[in-house]
Amino acid sequence: MSTLLRPAPAALAPLLSYLHGLTDRRADLEVLQRLLTESAVSVDDVAEFLHFEDRCYCRNLLAESPWFNVLVLCWKSGQRSPIHDHAQSVCAFKVLTGVCSEVAYDLLPDGGVRPARTRDYRAGEIVASHDSETHEVSNLQGDGAELVTLHVYSPPLKTMRVYSPAGAAGAAWRAPERS
DSSP states (O other): OOEESSOOOGGGHHHHHHHHTOSSSOOOHHHHHHHHHHOOOOTTTTGGGOOOOSSSOEEEEEEEETTEEEEEEEEOTTOBOOEEOOTTOEEEEEEEESEEEEEEEEEOTTSOEEEEEEEEEETTOEEEEOTTOEEEEEOOSOTTOOEEEEEEEESOOOEEEEEOTTSOOOEEEEOOOOO
8 A cells, every 4th residue: 555645746657656566576776766867856846845854854755655655855054864774775866956965885894884985966866775885965055055855765764774984883773753
């Protein structure tokens, strides 16, 4: 059973059709990348899902099923994710507005991490990663500049490992419960 929280933007129809067809497996990452690339979805299409918080970036659920979730993430300037992997989920996201900075990390033998590369993604660009790939996503733009990204996780991202740049081994994270 899948759930759409509000009517989905027409620009997401091919992506959501593919995702709703998943009944016994997770999404193929290359297919997600292609569908997000081909999608003409804009920040205006997801305007009713835009919600920002002062404390940290905000995860706004657009659609879900046992095999995926689609979220609109809203980032104020200076906000960042923890350094994390995606456990058993694949992740692909599209930058809808702003500049998204990603730092990819290598895992060290002691369970810690070290930065491997940094890249900025602009509106329209896609970021995709497999389960064990470790990264941090940030809005490093100047004051007042917002970042909006559209994320697809398959299966839904319910747990992940978070890491410290200080070299401590990863710790478990659980998605917040919806109210």
